[in-house]
Amino acid sequence: MKRNIHVLQIAFTYIGTIVGAGFATGQEILQFFTQYGRWATLTIILSTIIFVWLGTKMMLIAHDISARSYEDLNKHLFGAKAGKWITWSTLTVLVGVNSVMLAGAGSVFVEHLHLHYQTGLLITLIGTYLLLNKGIKAILHMNTIVVPLMITISLLLVHSTLSMPNPQSFITNTTDHSTLRTWISPLLYTSFNLTMAQAVLVPLGSQTFSRRTIRWGGILGGIGVGCMLMAAHFVMSAHMPGIQQFEIPMGSIAYQLGSMVEIIYIVLIFMEIFSTFVADIYGISLQIRQHIQISPKLITLFIMLTCFLISQFGFSSLLSVLYPIFGMLSLMWISKLIMAGRRRPFHSSRPHSSFRHSDSKPDNTRHG
Template sequence: MIGQIIKVALAFVGIIIGAGFASGQEVMQYFVAFGINGLWGAVISAVVMTVMALIILQLGSYFRAGEHGEVFRRVSHPVFSRLLDAGVVLTLFSTGVVMFAGAGANLNQQWGLPLGVGAFIMVVLVLAAGMLDVDKVTTVIGAITPFILVFITIASVYTVISGDFSGVDQLNRASGEVSTTLPNWFVAGVNYTSFNLMVAVSMAVVIGGNMFNPRVAGRGGVVGGLIYGVLLIVSAVTLFLTVETIGGDDVPMLSIINELNPVLGQVMAVVIYGMIFNTALGMFYALGRRLTATSPGRFRPVYVVAVLVGFVLSFVGFRELVGYVYPVLGYMGLLLIAVMLVAWVRARVRIYRESERRMRIVDLLQIGHTGSLSSQEAAALDREIAESNLDEHQIRSAVGGSGGAATD
């Protein structure tokens, strides 16, 4: 169970920490731009994200959802469901476009390659990985996440140990030079959370839906939310303390690592590129799943077309896309927070009971696989399946499939 929780947690973090976060550009515009007060915005964002990660992943698991529209239709009014669905589809595509732009900016800053080269390589990687099934995609996304945790920790420790920092007033003045389209630190903190939820919800629902036990999915969400929150706060503090020297860079976190050690800077550039890949893959994979929900056989051609269109649009520019596209999507995400929170509060008792029920079903099915059920056990199994919100085919498929009910 612990292994499954960690797998879900790392996959969730991998979805959110893409080009903007790993590079430091998002944190700069949303938090550092408001000086010391911006750090409080990071704290607010971290707390809300942890709660919402639990909610989204549990709802995905409870409904065994294959795409986000399925959950929206079950938990909200049809009008809200359509609005959220349209907003998430727009977010998936827009964020994927930003990832391609970030891939180009990353290799351009580190090695001077043309912007189109980094973006094109990313397109090839995303197209190849998108041909995998959801369990393999989850594993790929989660596998790269630990590397960025290490490098952000290195950057933070180096900044604190080696820094000869100016006073808070001088850092605040330098922060004021950072460009942002947001009005104040509180709005920025809320907007950043809701934007990231719009980014994460579709793939998070798919990941949660692949888990048979809602309790495991929820715990994975909490762990993932906590990891994300710590990273966000640490990154915000680190970039605030160094804002005088790296405030104008496209990839400020990479600048810190390069200052520490050029060799580590080369590795960091690759790691950031990997995190960009994480989010790009998650966005376009979830988008393809949603657009082909009624005709899964068309997934691959639709996926390829969406990725190629995103590549063309990515040439608008990384910093510009982060500054203008993300805040708009964040305001749309406020509705998502409200709908999912209300739905979970109303369903939390049913989700808890269903988690217990599915654990009992797994135990009984395992007994049946290794031997024979007694008449009482067989009757208990039939009763538990009948009372579940899933049908018998879904349950038996989940237990025997890659979702692994025996471990989930």
């Protein structure tokens, strides 16, 4: 039972890390899948396979090399010198992505709570600062609550869509986009999200004692991401093309189920954005603390201030411009992860962490 709980914690944290601002609001799924019509069903299946395979592999490698942060993983994949440059490039991208998530929180407050954009940003930043002191345990516990609720609401939206006049739209909608663009989109999407998720998944894999727990957590997490992708695509397809005009399309669909469902869904969207933002800021701060010996609180404040300034450009504009660019850059990182084999880790010290549980005997053979 204890091991199963740990598996679910990893699975929910994996799902919660991928389900950030773009995913939870529906914008990300709209950009990378739903706009491609019936082909999106097949590209989502492809994405699910990649999430299961490479997400699990990333956590297992991090576990095997005792990675302190994602820089250690990058050094393992690219070598010490190139890995360092890749790490700082990834850091820059992560800051940009978290700025998008912060902007998404502001959009939630404007579009559905009728409050000021800056109010959403400040509440998110203050809450993040307060939670970061609790480390990865707070991230695990938060996702264990938020992700099951998000899955439940997604199922309600699917059930509601089944009673609409055109629930089969997800397999009948057409697209004007080329075949090449249609099939490159899921590769960009998965490579981008996995590259960004390393800030959370690397310390999670490293700080989990059992490889079996990591493996099953990764499998369930990847399948969970795929099911949520398919559910959101199914729901939004029935509302195409009008749904494209909204900053938060899934929230607009939830509105049709009544004010109570809409309020719950909007709160969950915010919580998904918030939990991913907290987790990524945690991962970024771990990375910077390996090189800069100043107060962790000052590092956190500087990262959040940077995200705040970038987020002033707005949510959908940042999402549509930055994500495809980041996806292209991530393809190189993913190709290295795919080719990564069993070789000796570049360091053998294993960090102490309270999340390492003795829920099973450790493997005697270490894989680098």
